[in-house]
Amino acid sequence: MMIGRLNHVAIAVPDLEAAADQYRNALGANVGPAQDEPDHGVTVIFIELPNTKIELLYPLGDDSPINGFLEKNPAGGIHHICYEVEDIIAARDRLKESGARVLGNGEPKIGAHGKPVIFLHPKDFNGALVELEQV
């Protein structure tokens, strides 16, 4: 098992259009369109950097996993980082052996990019929420 690229950094934001405008206008970034992801309870905007992406996350629906984060962090904040792996089952099993917990039922779900993903428990990873995506 070998960790791959940093696929994206996700930032939860309290105002999606304001955040997109700021990246577009003040930083001159290449900002994509807003995309609703009802299966994940988020609306996302991707910012394309030369080497990776920033994912702006905004709640979609009352059950959005971002609601609680924004209640605790009303100004927003860095929500998670996503590493690419070649084989998500092998990665999961090696991480579980090392003592890291996988969130949810432990099985990969199909993520916002249509690829299998898992999330690791932040308490087992230096307080950082880590997503692994099979590419």
Add this chain to the structure above:
Amino acid sequence: MMIGRLNHVAIAVPDLEAAADQYRNALGANVGPAQDEPDHGVTVIFIELPNTKIELLYPLGDDSPINGFLEKNPAGGIHHICYEVEDIIAARDRLKESGARVLGNGEPKIGAHGKPVIFLHPKDFNGALVELEQV
């Protein structure tokens, strides 16, 4: 002004060797040596990914800027993200015009990589601490 590459994601950790071992052993990452940066009050370990770096941050000295963060987040957490820019003075001035505050006295300092850096106020950037580094 055009934002460049994501230079690194910095993660503050409560146990530097344990965090390095986890990235090395459980994720199979390419982990560098610990480097003391007394001018910045941190000891850092860089993890080289194919497209960017993870910077593990640990306090060095009683005045370390990481001490307060770890008091609030004892398990650690994602501390900041660093974007590359070509001209840090032009970037700073454009950001100030847009209403974003620069931390400290507003002048670039020489960062951990020997390049000029500034930090932007998290409240002006979706709760995310953003470092700009001139490359």
